[in-house]
Amino acid sequence: MTESDGIQGRYLPAEFVARMSSLLGEQYPAFIASYDKPRVYGLRINTLKCTTELFLKLTLLQLRSISWASSGFYYEEDSRPGKHLHYHTGLYYIQEPSAMAPVELLDVQPGERVLDLCAAPGGKSTQIATKLAGQGMLVTNDIHSDRVKALVKNIELSGVRNAVVLNEQPEKLKHNFAHFFDKILIDAPCSGEGMFRKEADMAKAWEPDWVERYAVMQRELLDQAASMLRSGGRMVYSTCTFSLEENEAMIAEFLDKHPEFMVVPVAAVDGLSQGYDTELSGQLNSFSDRAREAVKGTVRLWPHQLEGEGHFVAVLLHNGIASAAAQPEANLQSAAARPTMKPNKSARSLKGKHSPSLQSAGKQQSEVDLQLLYRFMTEHAPEVGISQVTLHGEHVYASPIGLPDLSGIRIIRPGWYIGTLKKQRFEPSHAMAMGLSKEDAVRTIELEATSAAAARYLRGETLEVAESAIQRRNHDIAFKGYCLVLIDGFPVGWGKWQDGILKNEYPPGWRWT
Template identity: 60%
Template sequence: MGSSLPEAFVTKMERLLGTEFPAFLASYEDTRWYGLRVNTLKCSVPEFQGMTSLKLDPIPWASTGYYYREEDRPGKHPYYHAGLYYIQEPSAMAPVELLDVRPGERVLDLCAAPGGKSTQIAAKLAGEGVLVTNDIHPDRVKALVKNIELSGARNAVILNERPERLEEAFQGFFDKILIDAPCSGEGMFRKEEEMAKSWQPAWVDRYAGMQRDLLKQGAAMLRPGGRLVYSTCTFSPEENELMIAEFLGAHPEFQVVPVLMRHGFQPGNPSWVDITEVSSMQAAAAAQQLQGAARLWPHQLSGEGHFVAVLEHRIGRAAPSKQSVFPSLMTAASGGKDKAKSRSKERYGWERGLTRRQPVLDLQPFYEFMRQMAPGVPVDSISLHGEHIYVTPQGLPDLSGIRVIRPGWYMGSLKKQRFEPAHALAMGLRLQETSRFISLSSDDPAVVRYLKGETLEMPEERVQLANGMEKKKGYCLVGVDGYPIGWGKWLDGMLKNDYPPGWRWT
């Protein structure tokens, strides 16, 4: 591919890399690396290793990441549709690993679509705390929603908002923030040849302006002592070392946490930027901090090009004095419609904070469904958007005026006094939590037929009951080798398919 790289890009990289340039250029003739990450919200790494026939080799910088062979095509396996893993470029796994997410924390993924890093964060939260995942582009948010739902995350809020608006709502709120910034994409040229063909030198300056704003906005939303990881998939110093030098100069309360240089990681290069022009710090101190950032080069490791800087807030700043939670119509699973009416007589609209008065919906069909089908699953902190029901994470600030796409785990909708469970509810459950389910084997042709949306013949003995459930008729959670893939309705030996059309096997 080296001969098809943009001439201006080649000239720039030769100037930057000097004696390393021949090895860098030669890496573009190598085969790209393919990776997947086990979703530990669904299964443990040992469990997955015991189930899969894929030939996997560990990615050294990602605890749940593995290289796979291109010909194995893991996207064409039922386990992919069960959300047991996410297909992700190996180097792209590094930023979240360096974010050091712990269960129970409040975490923001500011530029999240299509959602790979958000699902990685969700797995590290292990169902505790809250993940706020945002992207400014409406079309890209659709992929973000799908990947969050596929992962089975129950504690994720999905936004489609400009970062400056989030800055107002989330002042000092988050423990950890990831800014995987839009960039000129130079590190992805081997993976995406079309990007190399369309690249223009002017992209560097265009994206640098966005990155500068994102860092400023992210800093305002981080709590004192919190951690912010800034990453790009480009090589340009203007978008990497220069960004960090500028940020440190303007925000002396932050410092770089040095990345351990192993697995082929290389230090940032302060000689590529004029530190004295962009920073009020002493040049030597600034240079030392920039060397603590990490560069992932395709000729130094088995992955594509990335830059990562870990920034820590080290000076106290006053926390927000008021943090109201999402408005909700129900705060406990028990109590049904009477308690719902006593809590509020308003329906809260999530887009642009719209609030319109209307009669409160009767939530009893939803509670009855959950009581029968998943009696042990907590459904407190209920929020409504029209007829749609969500379980929202606790302790969020008031998001009036913010464009909220998913205010939490999507349960389903109420239509004509009937509750219709959402695919997101199925993907967030475990088979052992449900009272009526059908578990298929991954080598059963019926799995692919189900994923294609077909109605299946299903003998009565295949319907399994638990938790005192007596009726086999009705909604069943369908799974593959014990892991949910969607809903179906069973009646008289037939399973009517409820798999979403937009998700179907093609």
């Protein structure tokens, strides 16, 4: 490999450069010139916590709208939003602008059941969660155990309450989730050619055989996902690469194999380009006329035509004709028609103000222990509804209603992690705090983002807080106990107040340095 001509200080593999020149023709000079331009930066406002309008009034960041993402904005590199205290409240997610397009095209609606099949580190999962608006179910999965840690943290930081996090091979998932989902996102592993400007090391590591190696995985993922989509459901396949084999050719092959699917054409607006002209490539000659014509409805995001890195997106619709193996379509308007998780023999339902159904996975908890949970919720967040509790040992989760049996599946989070049952007490989790709003908590302490106290809290320090600074829902509530700590009105964690001292409950692994 050699450095290509005309690129200032950038290495691009010679094989890649030759292929792109052949593929793009007259557009190649503009494409290669884009590597001399600085990359752009984006963030997406987390509308689970804050409206776009409110955030724009609150933030000091200089932002420009991203035309294809409803809550996406460009920011200047020197703004460094990851260093701002608002980042720690989960008000936004830092995300490459082009990477926001696939979820926008998935068209998620509140109440749907959605799968993000290759989810880590969680950017697109948290974007899906904003579209669900707290309703329905998000199942988010990644096969890499090390990357799942980042996925979990981003789900919790964003305050997502209706997500299940799995760490499993898609081949295993398709048996538990046959024809289950309304929407599926496959942000497929790929050769990453679209990220060469953003990540120079990726260009240096790239090998020509990556294209076919990743194509094998992509082919399997599409087949596996197809079996988990309900009749009439919608699926988005995306990559951050340029090769025809991983993009248009992959979709054409899928369409010929799965005649029950069709491409939903995407309008070439906002800098998006029509799928590659298949008539110019002999690589697609082996596919049917239907498939070759259909892939023109896919879209490319080219770095020389818009402000973003390289992406490909295909929107696929199950045409409503069930295959022979398909199960009856679920009634999307009736929770009773959805599959329900089967409780094991040790599960019990308890009475009380907070008396959700109970699933137990691990050691059995006594009714007295569970009453500690219900008492905490009544005393600290009485308006927060929990329909179903799942126990894994002492860990307590609020699970979405309607999950199928997940026996044999590696479950990282079976729902919103709300805390642990200790011997004679319930301890709320940081994830619970991040999933609440100011209005949910009966006792809060407000800090300003510009204050030294806010920075000290995020560093894990104990704070001196006057009794008068504690906001209570009513005067009958004691000052002593758990307080939801807020920065500019948005939850950032727990503290335990007593006699003018706030014991900091901010977890060590999250602390600001």
